[in-house]
Amino acid sequence: MQNLLLDVKGLETQFKTPDGVVHAVNGVSFGLKESETVGVVGESGCGKSVTMLSVLGLIPSPPGKVVAGQAFFFGQDLLKMSNEEIRHVRGAQIGMVFQDPMTSLNPVLTIGRQLEEPLMLHIGMTRNQARERAAELLGMVGIPNAKDRLNDYPHQYSGGMSQRVMIAMALSCSPQILIADEPTTALDVTIQAQIVDLVKRLRDELGMAVIWITHDLGVVAGFAERVMVMYGGYIIEESPVNLLYGNPQHPYTIGLLGSLPRVDERKHEKLYSIEGAPPILYQKPKACPFAPRCKWAMDRCWKENPMLEVVEPEHRVACWVDTKTGRSRA
């Protein structure tokens, strides 16, 4: 086994709702190497955010519960840690950026105060040291007049600038991993390009690993080294970025890529559409969760749930069907 920075095994998370127990994550295993960038792609409800929140101990309980699995980070299982212990991992060693920068910042504290807090809490800096470092961080994420802008409140920042602040905050204690959960979804395309560029630059400078959660297959194409596609609480395909886009194997991945119009589209063709809608899982699937929407589905797909299997070096797919031939993988 290679040296994995983060090693997640058999993660399962459920939520109790008035309509029944929702099986959000149903056995997810993956590893993250040092200074590697991984994209996690899927539609809403596929379990991509819940997976990462579970690893970080951020699932509100009740109603949520991590029911199985391990997540090793430097030899320690994050899922077994006490609240106090994991609080020191979060923020200090694993940084996070969320989707909506406007609601992630406290509106009644200045940007400076919010940036200083993790520095004093996790690294034990004094207020003055923290102040200085906060100004440095703001400058690093490209906010002009950083020193003066520390005294501003969040409403004085635009969406793109708030997201820069969130990134500065996540990086303040030099984490080994940055987890970004749809950090550009709420932003305009030109601002999205700025943020992606910023994270790329900081990743290269600081040598940290990045997990980038998104529903946009375009964003991770130019940025991640490896991509995991999730559906129905499972990873259904995982591979280096070039193989995934060049040789997608799972029917869902093929469908997703086919349903995207491209800005460099050559001729007008009807978009490929996947019929139906993603499932809400009130039971742990016994069969392939994608079978109801799959045009390749065979008998076996309705009876057994496929596991991730290697189809070519570093390329793993969870599907009974070889989509190249339309026949069963023997």
Add this chain to the structure above:
Amino acid sequence: MTTNNEVLLRVEDLTMHFPIFRGVFQRQVGAVRAVDGITFDIMRGETLGLVGESGCGKSTTGRAILQLYRPTAGNVEFDGVDLVNLKGEDLRKTRRKMQMIFQDPYASLNPRMTVADIVGEPLMVHNVATRAEIQERVNHLLELVNLSPSFAGRYPHEFSGGQRQRIGFARALALQPSFIICDEPISALDVSIQAQVVNLLEDLQEQFNLTYLFIAHDLSMVRHISNRVAVMYLGVLVELADRDTLYKSPYHPYTQALLSAVPIPDPIADANRKRVILEGDVPSPANPPSGCRFRTRCPIADKICSESRPEFREVQPGHFVACHMVK
């Protein structure tokens, strides 16, 4: 798609300012210049894409065309009828021909009405059918948008986002309009559902020879669905051209930056292209820059750009640009 050269909608110098009031006496101290003098035509049967970032005034343009906001200045002519000076009953009658599909399928359907009531309401309001006819029409409309007529008695919360958007389409089609404004109809939907909905929009267009104004911020989807594309920035049009020209050889620096910022779902194509990353944010429309609105973020801005507003002119047949630097 059958596009001909007959102009269906003519928008001339459309301006929409929202006043800002301050102080004890609520005096007007300024205005948000949401749309500031834009001119374009839409031909019968075509789809015009209108793109821009949030706050650039693209939705306001749509609403001002339908007279949901009364424009501050300018003309809107629909099928030869001047909409701006139309009032009361006459306006109501003309509105039958123009419909709108909204962005958020969760907010644009009344949760207390059944699907049959929602889709049938326009027919009722405009008094064009009897109760029995309405029921039949509703069933037919639901079939058109690929929903089972047996859903007619259900409420919106029982449907998924994509299905709700279809209900919105059925409602918009009820009065057999010739023109539909689609205001970000797919941006609230999941990726795999977006393609379903866009394909349906295209089918309906072919079937009823509809004309669309397709408002969106997703440039790839706009390219897919439009015949011509207009780009908006801070209340003004900066470029307008037929689709292939605009995407292949954009003139305006903003269009160029916007196009280069769109991620391509292909690592090789994505690595091989030139990117222009714009600095800074969009300025406030309450206090826009003098001269060219884009000059504060423009990589090629010159002195003249702060002095005079560039004219929106035709640089090649059918290709309009508002930029001093384009010869």
